Amino acid sequence: MSNNDGKIEFMKLYSENPSKFEAETAKDILSLSIKTFSPKIAFASSFGAEDVVIIDLMYNIHGDNTRVFTLDTGRLNPETYDVMDKIRKKYSISIETMFPDYMEVEKMVTENGVNLMYNSVQERKLCCEIRKVHPLRRMLKDLDAWITGLRREQTFTRSNAKKVEIDESNNNIIKINPIVDWTNDMVWDYIKKNNIPYNKLHDKGYPSIGCAPCTRAVAAGEDLRAGRWWWENDLHKECGLHWNKN
Template sequence: MPRFTQEQVDQINSKLKTPEDALKWAYDTFGEKIAKASSFGAEDSVVTDMIIKINPKARFFTLDTGRLNQETYDVMDSLSKRYGIKFEVMFPNTQQVEQMVRTKGINLFYESVENRKLCCEIRKVHPLNKILGTLDAWITGLRRDQNENRSKASMVEIDRMHGGIIKVNPIIEWTWEQVLDYIKSKNIPYNKLLDKGYTSIGCEPCTRPIKPGEDLRAGRWWWESDQHKECGLHMDHTAR
């Protein structure tokens, strides 16, 4: 596994000008040991289209929590057929889910932040850790303007939450408008929840459409007030 220092990563970032630059560097560097994570939001459709043009045999994975919207499964199917992708679907541990639901209830996440984080940990974090443990790098659809936590993220960074592997965020500098324009101009498959006001997509009971004037990620865990809301998949850059 190639290891990078922060100085090396800074030098790499200084040379990357476009999302395609980042993706070409990533595949040249990591080959089959890098995969794209997808929750099937608008950003994921964009990055998927970019990746296939660079590496038609690229790996893609997703976390099926068991609580996703049907529209999310539909776009997974559409992307699979459009690009010939076989998504590596990661599922949570059945016994852990059963124990959590038996002791905490099916909708435990509404009761407290601790319960919500527990649910995210079992349904998302553990499956993510499992697949990332087999990789040297992963690709996301993160953007800086999604929330304050992501505002300091870089195109290429060391993921210290996951053993120091490399994390590539090719569209980190893009705006929401750029994402929508790309989808429209390329006529690529996208999650139809977007048409219903869902600007950020997660599990069905934990995601709602945003209201006029709200932050793009306001629909995630809307009953919580913490501006740094995350599910534990991505590091808190504000704490560095």
């Protein structure tokens, strides 16, 4: 079967029964997706706990051809760069790094200030749009499918996410969420059993890690996403990569 035939068959299966893939394991759904869409499929990693799990799973399937990209916003923590280098060395893979357009950043910072995210929800979303969403779209325009580390229990805005979705905000490409049904305990059990490098901010109380100005540690019992944009009252705490409501 040619690669194009595989894509047609994949989409046929999805259109006939969108829930068909829900019973598949993370390994099986990654194997099928990579076989179907490679090389025009890549994993978007921010190098949190979920992401290093998926990289390990992908490497065990696809070896050196594992395709990973990251969005370097220019405001990441040193610990994130540390684990990025450790992952690169452990698996001997390239990490495609997407940076924001410098002219957009310069204009935004000149007009709104370097820490504009604290001024208002609107300005925070502007920062996310320029530093994250625009680079993501540049990457996705040449792909047929992308892989994420989303999990349903992370936040209520992700509670209905499926293992396979049509990404309407990105030209209807396929979006694969292989561990969407995993629990936090399952993620950490996999990391420990397989001795995978992870972001050391997790040891300091950061369950969710984004840009340094927008992420803090959380107290015991707090929501997993409580450390993201903690100064905002808006419950819909997303940057726009996975949820595009205004």
